[in-house]
Amino acid sequence: MAILEDISQAVQKGRSKEVVALVQQAIDEGMEAKDIIDAGLLKGMGELGVRFKNNEVYVPEVLMAAKALGRGTELIKGKLVEEGVKPVGKVVIATVRGDLHDIGKSLVRMMMEGSGLEVVDLGVDVPEDVIVAAVNEHKPQILALSSLLTTTMEQQSVVIEALKAAGLRDQVKVMVGGAPLTQDYSDKIGADAYAPDAYSAAEVAKAFVSE
Ligand code: B12
Numbered sequence: 001m002a003i004l005e006d007i008s009q010a011v012q013k014g015r016s017k018e019v020v021a022l023v024q025q026a027i028d029e030g031m032e033a034k035d036i037i038d039a040g041l042l043k044g045m046g047e048l049g050v051r052f053k054n055n056e057v058y059v060p061e062v063l064m065a066a067k068a069l070g071r072g073t074e075l076i077k078g079k080l081v082e083e084g085v086k087p088v089g090k091v092v093i094a095t096v097r098g099d100l101h102d103i104g105k106s107l108v109r110m111m112m113e114g115s116g117l118e119v120v121d122l123g124v125d126v127p128e129d130v131i132v133a134a135v136n137e138h139k140p141q142i143l144a145l146s147s148l149l150t151t152t153m154e155q156q157s158v159v160i161e162a163l164k165a166a167g168l169r170d171q172v173k174v175m176v177g178g179a180p181l182t183q184d185y186s187d188k189i190g191a192d193a194y195a196p197d198a199y200s201a202a203e204v205a206k207a208f209v210s211e
Pocket residue numbers: 049052053059062098099100101102103104105107108144145146147148149150151175176177178179180194195196197198199201
């Protein structure tokens with residue numbers, strides 16, 4: 001579909017207004033939300049990610065693209081709600097202490113919101129005591145932790161231990177993610193799930209809340 005390729009290109013160029021107009025057009029033409037996300041918005045971000053790895057584009061371009069993707073996702077969220085996807089559960093999400101990376105976390109948040117989950121985003125560089133307090137306050141079914149640095153991965157385990165110490169571990173499913181994470185690592189630290197990307201993160205989260 002030409003329009004989906006146009007959305008992908010507009011995301012890569014960081015053109016928020018164009019992304020919004022094209023996503024609206026795709027919605028008006030009756031396209032499925034999932035196709036607009038997968039073959040348009042996320043395809044654009046994926047392709048930009050490859051160019052980023054090859055040093056063909058730099059951080060500002062990635063940030064602009066993430067913003068454009070966010071604006072597009074906002075519109076889709078409206079469509080998913082229209083399609084009858086009701087808020088089905090609550091997630092608290094954070095990038096762990098010492099880590100300032102938030103593009104991936106924000107994508108995970110948007111995809112979860114687009115799937116009808118309510119998400120409380122605590123931001124970046126969040127210490128374990130703040131995360132535990134938020135779990136206590138918001139009583140989410142899921143706690144999602146992001147970490148992009150090998151030096152901050154371990155902090156995810158620190159959060160899990162802090163949840164245990166606060167007597168909250170069995171009240172919340174812990175999902176972990178971020179580029180250096182693996183399923184093995186997730187198992188090792190006793191998390192409930194790992195997901196490699198935002199889309200599967202939302203799928204896993206939905207499965208948890210419908211259990
Ligand atoms: C952008 C970026 C930055 C930006 C961050 C801006 C921002 N607002 O986020 C800035 C410039 C600030 C930055 C700083 C640093 N960075 Co940096 N950064 C990156 C970069 C280039 C891209 C990360 C990104 O956004 N990717 C795109 C998103 C969409 O992908 P993602 O984050 O992986 O998220 C996806 C999945 O992992 C998953 N996911 C993510 N979170 C979660 C959570 C859950 C629960 C689940 C289920 C899934 C999930 O879903 C996401 C979407 O599909 C990476 C290189 C790379 N290619 O990854 C380096 C990288 C992560 N940075 C690196 C480094 C070293 C640093 C610095 C230490 C540099 C320095 N010397 O100062 C600092 C650290 C600052 C800090 N304390 O955090 C290294 C880490 C190396 C390592 N092994 O630890 C990398 C790998 C670059 C490299 N090759 O050296 N960085």
